[in-house]
Amino acid sequence: MKINIWFAIAFFGLFFGITAVMYFNGRKVLETTxxxxxxxxxxxxxxxxxxxxxxxxxxxxxxxxxxxxxxxxxxxxxxxxxxxxxxxxxxxxxxxxxxxxx
CATH class of the missing domain: 2.40.50 (OB fold (Dihydrolipoamide Acetyltransferase, E2P))
Structure with missing residues (x-):
């Protein structure tokens, strides 16, 4: 059970981290256009x-x-x-x- 919880935490942490990086990079591209x-x-x-x-x-x-x-x-x-x-x-x-x- 503990492994499933840690896997979910790692998965969602990675997902939100990648999403945040993509958002800020996309915004930077828009602002420099x-x-x-x-x-x-x-x-x-x-x-x-x-x-x-x-x-x-x-x-x-x-x-x-x-x-x-x-x-x-x-x-x-x-x-x-x-x-x-x-x-x-x-x-x-x-x-x-x-x-x-x-």
Missing amino acids: NFTGIIEKVSYDEKNIPDVTVKGITYNLTPLRKEFKEKVRVGDLIEKKKGISVYKITKQKTGEIINFEF
Whole structure:
């Protein structure tokens, strides 16, 4: 019985440790990303996580979901500055600025 408890503790400890490392590494990658341009293509995976193509490069915008899908269209300007956790969208037709924080 003791072996099963220690195995469960080790398993869950390892699981949560790996998950934490992946989360913080992913966040670091998002924060160091830098791009600006017109959205050429928007696609969504099965979890409604958007990918946008800007200047031929596709960016995965993991922290953004439903509200992004409702507001952003091809032709809008997207800007992501290095070190800042905000995507700034300028609507093509209205010039409205929408900020998405992650």
